[in-house]
Amino acid sequence: MSLFRLDASIMPSTSTSTELADVLEAEWSATRPGEPVVRRHLGTDPLPADAWIIATAARFTPEGERTPAQLDALALAADLTSELTDADAVLLAVPLYNFGVSQHFKTWVDLVMAGAGTAADGLLKDKPTVLVTVRGGGYGPGTPREGWDHSTPYLRRILGDVFQSDLTVIERELTLAATNPAMAGLKDLAAQRHTEALDAARHAGRTLAAK
Helix, strand or coil: CCEEEEECCCCHHHCHHHHHHHHHHHHHHHHCCCCCEEEEECCCCCCCCCHHHHHHHHHCCCHHHCCHHHHHHHHHHHHHHHHHHHCCEEEEECCCECCECCHHHHHHHHHHHHHHHHHHCCCCCCCEEEEEEECCCCCCCCCCCCCCCCCHHHHHHHHHHHCCCEEEEEEECCCCCCCCHHHHHHHHHHHHHHHHHHHHHHHHHHHHHHC
């Protein structure tokens, strides 16, 4: 059984999404020692921002007339799609940036969909998939920024509704409470959210390995 892991933090050395993904992966590997983990890190090795545009244009270009750049973009899209379809389980660690989906993660999604073509619907049908997502502030009901998280609903839509994966979502908020003086009053709640997310990651890792 193989696990595909994707990270999207732009600050991996201090990343809270990386921490949770590491915990989950450790639990998965403890249950399945020696099983392969295929990794891709969009934060440290971002995809070309124009690759999706080029790949899409290539779809409308006769095969014999495609440029080297178009062939490269199509090959990249196919490779990204295969990483998902070849895996038995999927782990995605995706932080919230600027209230939405980061450009480098959106590029990945667009290229996967370009590589899958009409097979994008159901690409991960019933495949065990865990999304780890973290937010620096609080966006829950009744908070000043309720509704400002434009990332998590999108991720659920793509992974759950379009790709049709067997999706588990682990969320952690208030990750900036320890360093932002304006959030000092939220430190205890933030610590509780941290503990809850770590427990959820451990449980999800064991569950993912058992499926």
